[in-house]
Amino acid sequence: MRFDLDEKLAGILPEDSIIKNEDMSRHTTFRTGGPADYFIKISSDEELVSILNLLKEMKMKPKEDYYVLGNGSNLLVSDAGFRGVVLSLCGDFSKCSMTGDNHIKAGAAALNVAVANLARDNELTGFEFAHGIPGSIGGALVMNAGAYGGEMKQVVRSVYAFDENASLRKLDLDELEFGYRTSIFKKKNYVITGCDIELKKGKKNEIESLMNELKEKRISKQPLEYPSAGSTFKRPEGYFAGKLIEDAGLRGYSVGGAQVSEKHCGFVINKGNATSEDVYRLISDIQEKVFKSSGVKLSPEVILLGDFEK
Template identity: 75%
Template structure:
C-alpha cells in the first residue's frame, strides 16, 4: 500500500474516519480476521466519489487493493489481515425511507432488518423474508440474498451504483442478472450505493405474523447463538448442502475453534476462539469429504479476503 495514501485520504475525510490497522474481527459476523491497513468510514456520496476518484488515480483495484464492506455477514478475512483499504459506508448510505406508495429507497448500508421493519410499519408486503437475513442491502443485492422462498430478485426495482469509470449508473431489475446467490455485481466491479424496492400493499398484522413465524423458524433451526456467516455453502442443484454434510458424517466436525453446527449442518460456527484459518480449513475439509461421499462439490457462499494458505 502506497505510503502517501493516508495523507491523501486525510485530505478528503475527517481524520477520525480513517483508522489504521483496524482489527477486522470487529466487523465480521464470524468474529475472526486480522487487521486491515486502513479502515475508512464514508458517510456521504460526495466523499465516496472523491475517494473512489483517488483510488483510480492511484491505480488501486477493487478487492485487490480496496474492499467495500457491508455488514461483514458473508466475509472471511485472513488472520494476517488485509493489505488494503476497507471502505465502510455509513451515514446517508445507511438510511431507508418511503420513496412513494409501495416504493422504498434504501441505501447500500441499510440493514435488511431495517428495510423489512420499515415495510411492515407502512403495511407493505413482499420483503418479510429479509427480516432475519443478517447484513446490509448492498450485500444482499450482490448475493441476491434470500430465505424461505423469497429473494431480492422478487422485489428490487432498480439499483444505483458507481461504475469503474466513476460514473453513476442506474440498473433496472432486468439488467441485474439475478440468479441463485449471484448478480451482475459478481462480474462488474461496481460500488452499490442504493436501490429502490417495490412492494405491495398488505395487512400490517399479517405481515408481522409472517415475520414472527419466520423468526421462530430461524431460532428453532439455526445456530444463532454462535458467530457465523449464515449458510456457509450454496445449495447444489438437486440437493441440500446441510443434508449432504450430515450424510458425510460431519455434524459437529471441528477444526480448532470452528465447527460444523450440530444444530444445522449448513452452518459453520465459531464455537469460541476460532481463527480465520480454522474456518477456512474446515470449509475445505467439508468440501473434500462431501465430494468423497456423494460426488457433489459444494461451493462456499463466503467471500475470502486476504491471504489464505493453499
C-alpha cells in the same frame, strides 16, 4: 505509497473517518480476522466519488487492494489481515425511506432488518423473508439474497451504483442479471449505493405474524447463538448442502474453534476462539469429504479477503 495515501486521504475525509490497522474481527459476523491497513468510513456520494477516483489514480485494484464492506455477514478475513483499504459505507448510505405508497428507497448500508421493519410499519408485504438475513442491502443485492421462498429479485426495481469510472449509474431489474446467489455485481466492479424496492399493500398484523413465524423457524433450526456467516455453502442443484454434509458424517466435526453446527449442518460456526484459518480449513475439509462421500462439489457462499494457505 502508504505515506502518500495518508496525505491524500486526509485531504478528502475527516480525520475520524480514517482508521489504521483496524481489527476486522469487529466487522465480520464470524468474529475472526486480522487488521486492515486502512478502514475508511464514507458517508456520502461525494466522499465516495473522491475516494474511488483516488484509488483509481493510485492504480489500486478492487478486492486486491481495496474492498467495499457491507455488514461483514458473508466475509472471512485472513488472520494476517488485509494489506489494503476497506471502505465502509455509513451515514447517508445507511438510510431507508418511503418514496411512494408502496416504494422504499434503501441505502446500500441499510440493514435488511431495518428495511423489513419500515415495510411492516407502512403495511407493505413482500420483504418479510429478509427480516432475519443478517446483512446489509448492498450485500443482499450482490448475492441476490433470499430465504423462505423470497429473493431480492422479486422486490428490487432498480439499483444505483458507481461504475469503474466513478460514474453513477441506475440499473433496472432487467440489467441486474439476478440468479441463484448471484447478480451482475459478481462480474463488474461496481460500488452499490442503494436501490428502489417495490412492495404490495398488506395488513400490518399479518406481516408481523409472518415475520415472527419466520423468526421462530430460524431460532429453532439455526445456530443463531454462535458467530457464523449464515449458510456456508450454496445449495447444489438437486441437493441440500446441510444434508450432504450430515450424510458425510460431519455433524459436529471441528477444526480448532470452528465447527459444523450440530443444530444445522449447513452452518460453520465459531464455537469459541476460532481463527479464520480454522474456518477456512474446516470449509476445505467439508468440501473434500462431501465430494468423496457424494461426488458433489460444494461452493462456499463465504467471500475470502486477504491471504489464505492453499
